[in-house]
Amino acid sequence: MEKDGCYLMLLRNKKKADVNEGKWIGVGGKLEEGETPEECLLREVREETGVSLREYTFIGVIGFRLQGAEDEDMYLYRATAWDGAVDMDCNEGTLKWIPKKDIMDLELWEGDRLFLERMLRGEDSVNMDLFYKDDVLIRSCERIQ
Numbered sequence: 001m002e003k004d005g006c007y008l009m010l011l012r013n014k015k016k017a018d019v020n021e022g023k024w025i026g027v028g029g030k031l032e033e034g035e036t037p038e039e040c041l042l043r044e045v046r047e048e049t050g051v052s053l054r055e056y057t058f059i060g061v062i063g064f065r066l067q068g069a070e071d072e073d074m075y076l077y078r079a080t081a082w083d084g085a086v087d088m089d090c091n092e093g094t095l096k097w098i099p100k101k102d103i104m105d106l107e108l109w110e111g112d113r114l115f116l117e118r119m120l121r122g123e124d125s126v127n128m129d130l131f132y133k134d135d136v137l138i139r140s141c142e143r144i145q
């Protein structure tokens with residue numbers, strides 16, 4: 001979510017045994033069975049922030065390829081309008097509006113830096129695969145769409 005030159009970011013610091021513990025990530029989550037990426041976006045944003053998105057744009061797909069784990073695809077969106085006020089009391093972590101100029105100073109996954117950097121430059125199509133081994137980014141490549 002984006003407003004007034006800031007992104008809404010989530011510091012994962014409340015869930016036990018969280019693979020993202022201590023990292024800042026965007027709002028979102030996993031697809032439920034039978035759910036489309038857009039339905040997931042709307043549900044996850046509502047669950048984590050209490051708002052209903054009104055305006056959002058699909059940016060691309062980020063593939064997470066982890067050795068020894070199931071591959072995951074993340075559908076990346078930019079949201080710019082919603083109904084209601086953001087409830088900053090999220091059960092998954094600390095929500096905070098972060099100025100875009102400060103995003104890269106956060107504790108982020110190395111691969112997240114790659115797609116966030118492109119979003120911060122204003123790119124509207126970001127598709128890549130990120131290959132990890134033991135939580136370390138070992139390779140990234142453009143994803144052919």
